[in-house]
Amino acid sequence: MSAGNTVRRRDFLRAAAALGVGGAVWKAAAPAAGATVWQLDPQKCVQCGRCATECVLSPSAVKCVHSYQICGYCDLCGGYLQPSARDRDTGAENELCPVSAIKRTYIEDPFFQYTIDEALCVGCGKCVKGCALFGNGSLYLQVKQDLCVHCNECAIAKACPGDAYRRIPAEQAYLLKTRPEGGNGQE
Amino acid sequence: MKLLKILPLVFAAVVAVGGLAWAEFRFPMPEFESGYEYPEMHTPFPGRTNDLWDVVLLAAALGLAAWFVLKRRSRPAVLGLTICSLAYFGFWREGCVCPVGSIQNVTEGILGLEVVPVAVLCFFLLPLIFALFFGRVFCAAVCPLGALQEVVAVRPVVLPRAVDRVLGLVPYLYLGLTILAVATGSGYLICQYDPFVGFFRLGASLNMFLAGGVLLVTGLFIGRPYCRFLCPYGVLLGWMSRFSKWHASITPRECIQCRLCEDACPYGAINVPTPDKAPLTAKEGARKLGVMLALAPLIVALGGLTGLLSHTMLARIHPTVQLAQRIAGEEAGLYEGMTIESEAFRAGAQTREELYAEAHAVRADFKWKSALFGAFLGLVVAVMLAGLSMAGRRDDYETDRQACVSCTRCFPYCPVEKDDVAVAEQKT
Numbered sequence: 001m002s003a004g005n006t007v008r009r010r011d012f013l014r015a016a017a018a019l020g021v022g023g024a025v026w027k028a029a030a031p032a033a034g035a036t037v038w039q040l041d042p043q044k045c046v047q048c049g050r051c052a053t054e055c056v057l058s059p060s061a062v063k064c065v066h067s068y069q070i071c072g073y074c075d076l077c078g079g080y081l082q083p084s085a086r087d088r089d090t091g092a093e094n095e096l097c098p099v100s101a102i103k104r105t106y107i108e109d110p111f112f113q114y115t116i117d118e119a120l121c122v123g124c125g126k127c128v129k130g131c132a133l134f135g136n137g138s139l140y141l142q143v144k145q146d147l148c149v150h151c152n153e154c155a156i157a158k159a160c161p162g163d164a165y166r167r168i169p170a171e172q173a174y175l176l177k178t179r180p181e182g183g184n185g186q187e
Numbered sequence: 188m189k190l191l192k193i194l195p196l197v198f199a200a201v202v203a204v205g206g207l208a209w210a211e212f213r214f215p216m217p218e219f220e221s222g223y224e225y226p227e228m229h230t231p232f233p234g235r236t237n238d239l240w241d242v243v244l245l246a247a248a249l250g251l252a253a254w255f256v257l258k259r260r261s262r263p264a265v266l267g268l269t270i271c272s273l274a275y276f277g278f279w280r281e282g283c284v285c286p287v288g289s290i291q292n293v294t295e296g297i298l299g300l301e302v303v304p305v306a307v308l309c310f311f312l313l314p315l316i317f318a319l320f321f322g323r324v325f326c327a328a329v330c331p332l333g334a335l336q337e338v339v340a341v342r343p344v345v346l347p348r349a350v351d352r353v354l355g356l357v358p359y360l361y362l363g364l365t366i367l368a369v370a371t372g373s374g375y376l377i378c379q380y381d382p383f384v385g386f387f388r389l390g391a392s393l394n395m396f397l398a399g400g401v402l403l404v405t406g407l408f409i410g411r412p413y414c415r416f417l418c419p420y421g422v423l424l425g426w427m428s429r430f431s432k433w434h435a436s437i438t439p440r441e442c443i444q445c446r447l448c449e450d451a452c453p454y455g456a457i458n459v460p461t462p463d464k465a466p467l468t469a470k471e472g473a474r475k476l477g478v479m480l481a482l483a484p485l486i487v488a489l490g491g492l493t494g495l496l497s498h499t500m501l502a503r504i505h506p507t508v509q510l511a512q513r514i515a516g517e518e519a520g521l522y523e524g525m526t527i528e529s530e531a532f533r534a535g536a537q538t539r540e541e542l543y544a545e546a547h548a549v550r551a552d553f554k555w556k557s558a559l560f561g562a563f564l565g566l567v568v569a570v571m572l573a574g575l576s577m578a579g580r581r582d583d584y585e586t587d588r589q590a591c592v593s594c595t596r597c598f599p600y601c602p603v604e605k606d607d608v609a610v611a612e613q614k615t
Contacts, residue, residue, distance in 0.1 A: 014432055018319050022312050029296030031308040037233050046531040058390050068225040072214030108221040118229065136212050146231035149281050149388060152288045153375035161531035167301065174230045180212065 036167040038154040039175050042140035044164035047129035051141055052122045054159040061147035062123035062156065064116050064139055069179045071138035073111035078134025079127035080104055080114055096130050118144070137177065145173045241280065242309040245329065248272055249317045252324035256435050260604070262595045268328040269337050277331030282384040286310050286325065287332065287420040288377050294369040318427035322434040325424060326414060326592035332383050336411040337594060339403050343410035343453030351455040354416040359567045362419035367560045371552055373505040382413060410453030414592060425589040435586060435593040438601045442583035449584070451600040456591040461581045479573045487565040494561020495554065502553040511546030514539060
C-alpha cells in the first residue's frame, strides 16, 4: 500500500468520524429551532425574597408586575400597606415596599390603582406576599426579559425553594395571570 | 357604593380569621363608573438570546484562528483574535451560552430531559469538529475563558511533568461529575462554578469573584490553570485534537534539535525527544501490553465499585436530598431554626414522608449512575497508565496534540522560523 493511500484512508476515516459523531449527537439531542428563556411560575412562587438577592444582575432582572384585570383596586391593599399601617395613605411609614416602588392613584370611590415603578423595583416580593395573603394575587414576580442576561443556568432558579423557575419558549416569554373564566373572578 | 367600600374589609376579616390561607380572587373585580380603562402590562421581549448570528461568528472566529495558527503562523494575529474574542464572546455576550457549558445542555438533550436549541448544539459541535481537523484552535483564540487566562499569563513557569499529569486528571473528574449531575437532575455544575463569568458580567457572588481572582493570580505564574486542570470541554477537545488532520507544529520545516523551544511552552505541551535507549524487544513489549490489558478491566471495575459505594455521598449534590437531610435534621433537633428551603417546604402541600420517599428515589437513581461515573474515571486512569507504559520513539521536539492549545507562543523560539522570516524580508 502506498503512503498516499494511507493518508487518504485516514482523511476518509476522520471525515466519517466527524460526520458520524456530529450527526449522532445532533440526532440524539434532537434540537429545537427556538431559543428558550427563564421564567418563574407565579403559582409556585413562595415569596422568599431570593429573586432580589440571587440574580447575577444587581438590581435583579426579576420585577413585580401587576395584572390590573384581576386586581380588586382595594383601598386597604395588602400589597401596598404595612399590616400595622395607621393610615391608608401614601405616607412612607405606611408603605410595605422597601423602595417605594408602588404608586397609589385614586380612580373613583372606593377604588385605587397600584402601579409598579419598574426602575425602582428590586424584586423582593414583599408586596407579592402581602397581595397573596390579603388580596387577589394580582401582584406577582416575573423575569423581565429585556433585563435578563439569559444565563445557561439561572442563579435564582438554582436557589428557588419553590422550584418555580423553568425554561419556556422565547416567543411566549411570560407566565401571566389572567382573569379566570366566567365573570368577575369570584370563585 | 357604601357596601362596596366595606366589602374588602369584611373579606379581609374573614381571611384573617381563616388563618391567612394562600388564595386568589378574594375580592370581586370592580365595576368602574368613570370610564376607567386598564393600563397595559409592560412585558418586553427578550433583548437577545442565543441566536444563529452568534453561531456564524463562532464559525468565522474558528476559521480565522485555524488560518492564523496553521497558515500565517502569526503570534500577534492569534493574540489579536484572542482579544477580540474576549471582548465579544466574553464581555459583550456576557459569557452565556459557551461551548464549555453547552456540554450540560447537550447531555440533557441526549437524555431527553430538556430541549436543546439549535444554536446551543452548534456551539457544542463546531469547536469539536474544528479540533478534529485543525487542533484546539478554539482554545487558542476563541474561548473567552481561555482568552482571559492567555492575556494574564505574563510570567509562566514550567510545572514538573508529574504534577502536570496528575492535575491533568482533574478535568476528567469534573466532566464526569458534571454529566452525573445533569443526568440526575442536580443542576449545572459548570455554570455554578464558572470562575470567570462574573468578570464578564461585572457582577457575581463573592465566592465566584474569589475563585476567579485566585485562578487569575495563579494564571500569572502557572499558564491557563482553568484550561489545563479544570476545563471539562478541554477533555473533549483534547480527544479530537489527538487525531487532528493538521496541527500547529513548533517549527515550520525540519526540527534542527536546537532545544531552544524546550522551555517555550508555559502549558507543558511540548514533547521532548525520547532518550536514546535500547528499544524494547518484542517479548518485553508483549509482556508489558499483556500486563496492561489484564490490569485495565481491574482498574475500571475498581473505579465502578468505588463509585457505587460513594453514591450516597454523591447524591448530596441533589437539592431534594439536601432538603430531606435538612428536614430530617430539624426533626431530630440537630439544627436550630429553619432555612428558606425548609420553611418553604413546611408551608407547602408535600408531606415529610413524600419528601423522604422522593429523596430515596433520587438516591437509588444515583446508584448505577455513580458506578458508571466511577468506571469512567477508572478507564481514564487505565488509559493514562497504558500510555505511560507504551513508550514510543520520538526524535524531534513536537507539540503534544492532546494538550497543546495552539497558542503559538513557541513559534518565535524556533530559529528555523526566524530564518524563514529573514529570507522573506530579504526578498521583499
